[in-house]
Amino acid sequence: MDTIDLKPIIEALIFVSESPVKAEQIAEALDVEKPVVVPLLRQLCSDYASDSRGIVLEETAGGFQFRTRPEYAEWVRRLSRNKPFRFSRAALETLAIIAYRQPIIRAEIEYLRGVDSGGVLKTLLDKHLVRILGKKDVPGRPMIYGTSRDFLELFGLKDLSGLPTLKEFNELALEAPPAGDESP
Amino acid sequence: MDTIDLKPIIEALIFVSESPVKAEQIAEALDVEKPVVVPLLRQLCSDYASDSRGIVLEETAGGFQFRTRPEYAEWVRRLSRNKPFRFSRAALETLAIIAYRQPIIRAEIEYLRGVDSGGVLKTLLDKHLVRILGKKDVPGRPMIYGTSRDFLELFGLKDLSGLPTLKEFNELALEAPPAGDESP
Amino acid sequence: MPYDIKIDNFEGPLDLLLHLIRKNEMDICDIPIAEITGQYLATIDAMQSLNLDIAGEFLLMAATLVHIKSRLLLPQSEDDLIEAEEEDPRAELVRRLLEYQKYKEAASKLDSRPLLCRDVFARKFPSPELAALEEDEFQSVGLYDLVEALRGLIRNVPEACYHDVTFEQMSVTDRINQILSQLAGKENLPFGDLFTPSPSRHEIVVSFLAMLELVKLRMVRLLQNARLGTIWLFPAVAEEHMAGLDFDEDVLGYD
Numbered sequence: 058m059d060t061i062d063l064k065p066i067i068e069a070l071i072f073v074s075e076s077p078v079k080a081e082q083i084a085e086a087l088d089v090e091k092p093v094v095v096p097l098l099r100q101l102c103s104d105y106a107s108d109s110r111g112i113v114l115e116e117t118a119g120g121f122q123f124r125t126r127p128e129y130a131e132w133v134r135r136l137s138r139n140k141p142f143r144f145s146r147a148a149l150e151t152l153a154i155i156a157y158r159q160p161i162i163r164a165e166i167e168y169l170r171g172v173d174s175g176g177v178l179k180t181l182l183d184k185h186l187v188r189i190l191g192k193k194d195v196p197g198r199p200m201i202y203g204t205s206r207d208f209l210e211l212f213g214l215k216d217l218s219g220l221p222t223l224k225e226f227n228e229l230a231l232e233a234p235p236a237g238d239e240s241p
Numbered sequence: 242m243d244t245i246d247l248k249p250i251i252e253a254l255i256f257v258s259e260s261p262v263k264a265e266q267i268a269e270a271l272d273v274e275k276p277v278v279v280p281l282l283r284q285l286c287s288d289y290a291s292d293s294r295g296i297v298l299e300e301t302a303g304g305f306q307f308r309t310r311p312e313y314a315e316w317v318r319r320l321s322r323n324k325p326f327r328f329s330r331a332a333l334e335t336l337a338i339i340a341y342r343q344p345i346i347r348a349e350i351e352y353l354r355g356v357d358s359g360g361v362l363k364t365l366l367d368k369h370l371v372r373i374l375g376k377k378d379v380p381g382r383p384m385i386y387g388t389s390r391d392f393l394e395l396f397g398l399k400d401l402s403g404l405p406t407l408k409e410f411n412e413l414a415l416e417a418p419p420a421g422d423e424s425p
Numbered sequence: 426m427p428y429d430i431k432i433d434n435f436e437g438p439l440d441l442l443l444h445l446i447r448k449n450e451m452d453i454c455d456i457p458i459a460e461i462t463g464q465y466l467a468t469i470d471a472m473q474s475l476n477l478d479i480a481g482e483f484l485l486m487a488a489t490l491v492h493i494k495s496r497l498l499l500p501q502s503e504d505d506l507i508e509a510e511e512e513d514p515r516a517e518l519v520r521r522l523l524e525y526q527k528y529k530e531a532a533s534k535l536d537s538r539p540l541l542c543r544d545v546f547a548r549k550f551p552s553p554e555l556a557a558l559e560e561d562e563f564q565s566v567g568l569y570d571l572v573e574a575l576r577g578l579i580r581n582v583p584e585a586c587y588h589d590v591t592f593e594q595m596s597v598t599d600r601i602n603q604i605l606s607q608l609a610g611k612e613n614l615p616f617g618d619l620f621t622p623s624p625s626r627h628e629i630v631v632s633f634l635a636m637l638e639l640v641k642l643r644m645v646r647l648l649q650n651a652r653l654g655t656i657w658l659f660p661a662v663a664e665e666h667m668a669g670l671d672f673d674e675d676v677l678g679y680d
Contacts, residue, residue, distance in 0.1 A: 066316050073317055073546040086320040111252030115277040117360030125253035136254050136262070136270040146574070151248040153574040158637060168640050168647040212568050219375045221384055221572050223630050259549065299545075311539040311545045317546050325543050329505035330436050341531060353524060356437035356482045366569050373568040389567070395541045405534045407527050 063087060064097050064172045070099075077120025129188035152186060152208070155219060160190050166202075178202070186211065247271060248281050255285075261304025261394060302393035303400060336370060336392070340404055343387035344374050350386075362386070370395065405415045438486030439525040441468060446522070453526075454519055458497055462490040493518065595628065600635035604658070608645070614658045617648075 070086060071078050080098060098114075098121055105114040105123075113121050144152070147170075152231055154169050155161055166174045181187040188205040189226040192198040209216065254270060256260050262283060268275040282298075282305060289307075290296040296307050309317055318325060328336075331354075337347055338353050351360050365371040370392045374385040388401070398404065435441040445464050466487055467622055474477055496514040507632045513519075607612055619632050636658070638647035646659040 064294035065293055065310065066313050069313045069317060069546075070320050072296050073309055073548065074309065078320070082320065086316060096679065109249055111249035111257065112256050123256065125257050126249065129250050129253040132250050132254060132270060133257050136258070136266065143282075144570075149570055149574045153571045156571060157575060158641070165640060169637070171648065212571070213375055214568075215375065218382070221373055221376070223567055223575065223633075224361075224574065225384060226572050226576065227630060229359045229366070232352065238544075256548070305546055308541070311544045312542045314539075316548075328536060330434075330532070333536050334436060334528060335537055337528045337532040340535070341528065351522075353528060354437055355439035355486070355521070355525065356480065369567075369569075375568075396535055396538050397541065397545065398538075405531065408530055409527070 063089070063093070064101060067094065067097055068101055071114065071121050072123060074122070077116075077118045077122040079120045082120075105150075110162060145177075147172075147174070147177045148180060152181060152204070155187055155202050156204050156208070156217070159200040159217075161203075162193055162201055163197040247273070247277070247410075251278065251281055252285060255298065255305050256307060258306070261300075261306040263301045263304045266304075293317070299397060301397050301400050308397075319344060329361075331356075331358075331361045332364060335336050336365060336388070339365075339371055339386055340392065341407060342390045344377075344385040345387075346377055346385055347385040348383065437480070438483050439522060441465065441483070441520075441530070442486070443522060443526055443529070453522055456515055456519065458494045458515060459489065462487075462494050465490055484520055538626070595631050596639060597634045600631050601638055604632070604635055604639065606643070608658060608660050612659070616658060619658075 067083055070083055072104045075163060080091050081093050084094045085095065090239045094229075102116070102121075105112060109194065113126055115122055116123050116173055117124075150170055151166060151174050154166050158165065158169075163174065163178060166178070178187065182189075185205055187202050187208070190201040190203045193201050204217070208214075208221075214220065250271065251267055254267055264278050267282075268278045271278065277421065286300070286305075288300045289296060295310055295313060295419055296311055297305055303392040314325075317323075322324050334354055335350060335358055338350050342353075347358060347362060350362070362371065366373070368391075369389055371386050372386045376382040377385050392398075393400065393403075436443065442461065442465065445451075445461055445468070447465070448458065449459070449460070450455060469479060469483055469487060472483075493514045541547060542549070604619060606618065616636070617637075620628060636645065636647065639658075640647055644660055646661045648657045648659060
């Protein structure tokens, strides 16, 4: 194999690696000697060193890794801040309980989840996915929660009767999964 | 701000994201209008299109994502010691039917395949390749299925219009299956 | 053996029929039914002799083929002759085969695309730059995730066993009364103890609903010391009150 072809392969290998890749690892994967790989790594580093690039190839912790250019840290943070709301497991669990068991009070949610759910409830209220339906006529007058119109919109539901039931899922799950399926 | 400086920042933003980034998200993070971002994204795509690169910038699932060049799959697997996964034929068939005929209910899938498909459906739901769109307004209120964003991402499709055209084997007018089909 | 049969893994009866049609270079729109029925039945026999599990769908198709064959063999009545428009008994089958063939082809086209994590690879892990910002976050959310979250709450129940096909259909109300009697005289009860050694899905779901109902009625408290840990039931009402209560369907609104 011509060494000229190896550079893009090395680029691909470093790109997909979760942690910094050592020159030795690359050499082993490509089945060549380390001295073949090292000058190509240097070349890649300088290819990426140009100011017009947003990514740099850094030698760190004994290996090579792509990182965003440090000057752009603020932009990167802004992108992640603007990301659409993503659910934590806790939020999803709480939302599921409220959706299926509404009207429901906080104490009931916490019995079911086994953990304090005040914080998650507040987040869901802030995101307008859950709303307060009223106060329960029991000592302490706890607030009663239910899902909102935004909740229906988020899940593309016309009304709450569109929620799948556990029974329907159990019917699907009764079938054995198909053999030989190894998708990710 | 000079637009010339934006390209490397966009490169960094796409690089840092785990899932495909939409032009809108980038524009928002950069505090510019989308029409400013789009030509720069095109430029970046063609920068990476060169044969001498190991990574390509692809438009998939409505956003942009860096991916390794397909020719290098074998090398990447050698480095990560991953076995290539394989879809079962049942899973592929079911996915294809859902992709082309969505919104679709289980009975229609089973009519088209000629076999029970509960298990495959469950697997596809578990892998987030298929999602529930709601319930159909017919007796029994069966669940309606469609493909997900992950499906587009996995198959490298920009959107559903990017699906390969179905080959018609015969001009025979095909009648809808008895379950009451409303697919496009 | 009258036919040269190679047993592949057929996805279903339509898949097997298409295979036979192609192998014999038959015209899909003018299938020689007698011939294809013979080959189809022979293949199923061969599959059975190899102890392959023949799904009901294969047998149903065999019956359909035999039925079509017999209809084609019957002499046409005068009425039929007058009504020349009458559909070919094979028409429905042909339509299904053509349609199935279309999606089978589409499936293999999909499979030939460069697939993420098979042919092409992306950074599928949090970049070090963002690692600190995103922890404990969920990928994407849909209706399925919602139901799964609920299922997750009962997942620590032993996996259901399906060998027993004829399980008893128990109502939520029955279950509530059963749970109350199981709880009677005890300080607490682990959720898992509510079940028989190999409970059916139905039993699990009904028990779960019964438990929720009891919690809602404030008759039972549920406590769990860790996520996915054991769920414990604690009687929340003094026993003398519980003894006098009897639930019927109307009170709870279950069928």
